Amino acid sequence: MVARLTGTSVHRVEDPRILTGRGRYIDDLAVPDTVQAAFVRSPFPHARVLGIDVSDALAGPGVVAVLTADDLARVAADLKPAGPADLRLPVFGALARDVVRLVGDPVAVVLAESRALAEDAAELVEVDYDPLPGVGDMDRAMEPDAPLVFAELGTNVVHRSTHRYGDTERAFDGAAHVVRERFVQHRHANVPMEGRGILAVPDPSGGGLDVHTSHQSPHALRMHLADVLGVPGHALRVRCGDIGGAFGQKSGLAREDVAVAGAALLVGRPVAWIEDRVENLTVGGQAREERLDVEAAVGPDGELRGLRVRMVLDQGAYPQVGFPTTGYTSIVRALLPAAYRLEHFDFEAVVVTTNKATYVPYRGPWEVETWVRERVLDVIARQMGVEPVAVRERNLLTPASFPTTSCTGVELQGFDPRRTFDDAVAAMDLPAFRDAQAEARAEGRLLGFGLANVVEPAPVPPSLIRAMGIMAAPRTVQEARSRLEPDGTVTVFTSQQPHGQSHETTLAQLAADELGIALDRVRVVHGDTMLTPFNLVGTGGSRAATLASGAVVGAARAVRERVLHVASELMEISPGDLELVDGAVVARGAPSVRTELAEIGRLAHLRPGLANADGRPGIEESATFDSAEGTWSVATHACTVEVDPVTGLVQILRYLVVGDCGAVINPAVVDGQVRGGVAQGIGAVLLERSAYDDDGQYLASTFMDYLLPTTTDIPSIEVRHVHHEPTGGIDYRGVGEGGAIGAPAALTSAIEDSLAHLGVRVLDQHLPPNRIVELLDDAGYELG
């Protein structure tokens, strides 16, 4: 008897390959005759390009071509990012033409027989720059006399909008307390361990391209590339193999993708570009640079009556093709009330452009709503002299509140935020911690407790998409296909594109259970636009667990139905009296009466009309899954820290996540997603920063300057699950983003708590040791 796989931590199907160095990442592919690309990039944040002399570079050994914007224009159209009417969008080339707008802006691409030779030659390209004043700061960008990043837009403020829900005037008029703060989230980045990369192979019969890439959304990339290059859709194939992480960074159409694919068309040879770390940190895409000015109207018992929020987002120079930046401000607006009661809410969104790298989605791209909301609740607690726990209890929705619609129009159902919150607070034993904290303070030691509540739209409910103002709400439907092979094994085709999320295992678990077969009888195929169903997003937004799961189960059930139909014909037993067990169809109650699945697979392929009335051979079925009104994952993060007042180092003493993500397909995979997200959030607070100077010069282009957390920075992270409302149906909810969303809020909450008695308020999210020491100095703290 094959034990049920779903719900257990079966070993990963990916691992025998990955653990033995047999993975196929983009730089591991070898196609004969490939030339390697190296980009010539601007050292200036802003400059006019007066001329480019490629003659020395062209004479370099092994150099095949040196292409500039004019050369590329022969095969590639300009990039036209799409977005709503109230977002000003520039049109720009994959290679900069007359003006460079950030450090690392590509002005030419060198193709040579090896990467080293291409890099040598790139050094020989002479670019005559006339430096222009740059702007590396959002406030400066908004000043009327600021240098313009795109002169044709006439302004650096590319979007401004306001929304009003309820009546904030009234809320503020009657407020017992008013809190006003400015919260700053620093620019940081996804930093996958494998950088971006692409290998474009021209079709020898002309006109077509076979593109191998490290990307999250192969179908979207294919669509965009076909459009920009004018290659017919039928002639462009995008394939992804193993992907060394992405976290949102490898999701849009990158300018390098266009340049490399265009170069392949121009020279008629395969062209590869493997991004190096300096490039990845400089131009791979950065995220999260946002500032929120918040005013909160608070009732006498700490109830949140009204909020006024002004959010400014710095999108950098070139907007990403694929994700308009207004998407981030609008999802922050829609989600900000989360699982708390809030009736009156004004929100202003401003998006500015500066001479910095492109703003890209990063794991939980709306994370700042949780950080700022939870910070505000802490500030209210401090101002009122009550526990942060009490303020949250006062404001959290209760089970009796559900289902409900937030003031922003988001429908909430299927979870109980008090459940994870109460569990987490109890598990942390707050009274005992407060005693320990008081004792520590008496000894001059600084301990703190922090917490945060996260709701994660996974899968995204249509009401959220409507609340974001996207009227033609795209349904979050996913398709999967399942095929019984002649030998009785099963192939599952998914439109998901894993980059570490273990889909080959979790989706196989679901299909294997539906068909009563062992895990190694299922293979999950992904990452090939020729084979897999279309899906605009690929893997992102926790779509795998939530939507792909439903589609895979549906397709497997459809195959099962055909299998039972065939077996019924062969065995002359009604389908209702048959079941699939251990790789065979058996008669219920008489397991010795059986037909092997392999026999059914073979006959279904060989005997026309056996499986399908129209004579189609084999058994292959597809299914879609629509999550209807969507569902929510919910989690409470809680942690304790000790801050060293001498060094400013923060030690995390305990970190706990209590979450409800519905049913769990593979607990080890789920916990791994949560822990990985938390680690990224911890890194964001304590270490990571994509630093620029005021003019836009980039200051963090190596791992010496951009610090990632290591084994000694990340504590053991406890993960507990509660399951509020088992539905019995497809109830797998996403956890991909929640870890990264909750951690900055919980950690900054704890750090502030450790310093609160000194009068310190944590309003910046970035808290490296020097910043902690500054906060202590500013508070007049003297070392004892």
Add this chain to the structure above:
Amino acid sequence: MSAEPRLEATVSLRVNGEDRQVHVEARRSLADALRDALGLTGTHLGCEHGVCGSCTVLLDGGPVRSCLVLAVQAEGHDVVTVEGLGTPDDLHPVQHGCLEAHAFQCGFCTPGMLISAVALLAENDDPDDAEIREALGGNLCRCTGYESIVAGVRRGAELLRLDGEG
């Protein structure tokens, strides 16, 4: 300056127990030689400036960052890459420990982590978690938060000790 001659060399080294010769430019790193000349693409390049640890290999038994070692420096030396540890059907105990612990997600840092772990266990066959974390401190992982990797190495050590007893 385009006509400047480039120095090249033939390097003899032992890789995963086999004597190999590679002809490389003198400026190429050991990682380049392993990946490009010998086709051993398990050794990954995550930063090429000696910080991320993805390219870690054993050189005469000790862990080195193969992006910081020139191929010519490996002349006459013994190199072990991830391909030299185990195969899918016959995993090295550390690989098996990591399989059991769901140690890795995207898998890009994996080869370097495994090599660092093997180097640790050669020195200390029963490390505690703090010692494992210390030994892996030069290997960056962006996916896991490290806990599962530590558990995998701990389990690997256990399996290795059982192997030793068997």
